[in-house]
Amino acid sequence: MTTDIHTLARRRFTLVAVLLPALVTVVALVAQVLLLSLVPGVVATHWGWAGTPDGFAPSWTVPLMTALLGLGLPALLFAAAIGGLRRGDHGASYRLLGAVAFGLAVLIAALGVATLGIQVGRTDPGVPLPVLLLPGTLLAAAAAGLVGWAVQPRLPWRPTPTATAAPVPVRAGERVVWMQGVTLARAGAVVLGIAFVIGCLAVLPVLFFGDPVAAIISGLVVVVLFVVVATTLRFHVRVDAEGLTVVSAAGWPRVHIPTEDVLSAEVVEVSPFGEFGGWGVRWSGGGRQGVVLRAGEGILVRRRDGGTLTVTVDDAAAAAGLLTTYAALTSGRRGD
Template sequence: MNVRRWYIPIAVGWTVLVAVLVVVAPVPLLDRLPDPLAIHWGLSGRPDGASPYWLNALVMVLLWLVIAGLPLYRLIRGDALRRRHDRRWMCAVLAGGGVFVLALQTMTILANLDRTDWRDAAPVGPGTLLAVFGVSALAGAIGWALARPGPDEEPPASGRRPPRPLRTLRSGERAVWVSSATAGWAVTAGSGLLLLAVLLGVLPPLETEHRIVLAVSTGVSAVAALALSGVRVQVNARGLAVAFGPLRWPVRRIPLDRIDRAFVDRRWPADVGGWGYRVRPGSSTVMIRGGECLVVRYGSGRELAISVDDAERGAALLNSLVAERDNDRS
């Protein structure tokens, strides 16, 4: 059974449907809504922020695109379809996130319905928020359950393997290996969050303190997502250098003297606890995308794994440099 045939059309259709409903569904009720309408409620439950309908709808659509960007990218790319666990998480995020955005928009419209001024909007208390999160969690659980059909499609040659050996370097000869990997979903999410931060920073209807807090928190999230959106790895006679993000900064350098050997392994986000920089007992992982990873074992026994393209050649060069170092010492 080829699950790709129906998972992807449903995911794309759901993403488009949610975006359309957020914008179009309230349009017949616009003559019954104040302009601007209340979009934020304080701890007391009373409205304390307002925005024109079109601006609120734009922010909601951008929020939905940020939520849906990762699972949609992974499903279309196909890597999330190969493993049931990943597939179920992606569908749960799509289902729960979509219902969450729709529930937020519904809550906002109902609170403002038939009010002449946004300050007179109905209060929003903990019960309403619990209902929004509850229905979103239920939708996520349904998405998780519905994504179960279809077996895992593990590659036939998974697991660790030693790299093919390189020829011995001649005296005075130097070799350099450079490779990279980019997570398109992280670039999309980071760019979307950055755009959202800019919009929040210039929204005139929001009070200054709310605008600053939202803009700064969203901006920090955008920087974090972009910093972990890609990696560039270089191997040379000095050792290993790992540069992060589109600006290739920061850079982590590992001297050749610390390296015992290198090999290739296939690892996935579910194996190491997610994406980004993951630290576990005895090992660290830079997980940009699931699949082939360059794994470096230190003399102490600890390992560093980096998901990067052409990992086998990088491991082979590292092993050749380590062998040359050991020969020079003996």
């Protein structure tokens, strides 16, 4: 009995994004717990560019952060992608996510073990950072990422067929407006929520035990995470005589295509990860932009400059039809 390529891709992704990171993290945690009795109660956790320690924390926070980040980040990436893979979605973005998950786990595990290992037998946390430690851990993480990429099958994303929407009749002097709201898919909301919680938990030791500069940077990270979550949850989509406007319920970000810039508008099935590598306001190669909050129906607008905008939204046929009508009227007035 043979295994089809999509099932194989899903299984290999699970292996690389969850099982191997969990194994690496558990091994690192065992090593760190064994090292706790051999290091000072307070250890260096951050070093400046000169290699001198400038951030300190209780030694038990090192395995705590290893467990939190080493298990949490790969699980987050897995949760973001597994729904699409189960639906039969595919593309290089999924393969990259698996590789990144494994690489991150190795990086976090290696840094945690090294942080305690270089302070074994010390009576104070003033140990300088070995010159080759950081390059070595980065090299190990990169190697793990390459392995994670190699063991997953190549399954490139291919665009789904588009459908040209019928123009919506608009009489002279009549103003027609189409509006819809689109909310981030539940999986996306859960992933962003978990990312925000992990980010908050990860910076707590720095806020309480780190130096003021590190605490400020960590606080800014939390603020950025909050802004990302708040501005991605819901968007309003509007088509009128001025063109297509997509704006977050928070008021920003905002994307607008004037009617005179519209070459065509089509209905398409959207794959957020397969096409754009995730949810939200996204950019891809070839001038492709997307406001993609879920998989499924959407509108694809082709610009006159060759770029495109993809928006996931219900009733996409009506939106595309009305935009096509207004684009034709504008083009007629210009004599195109």
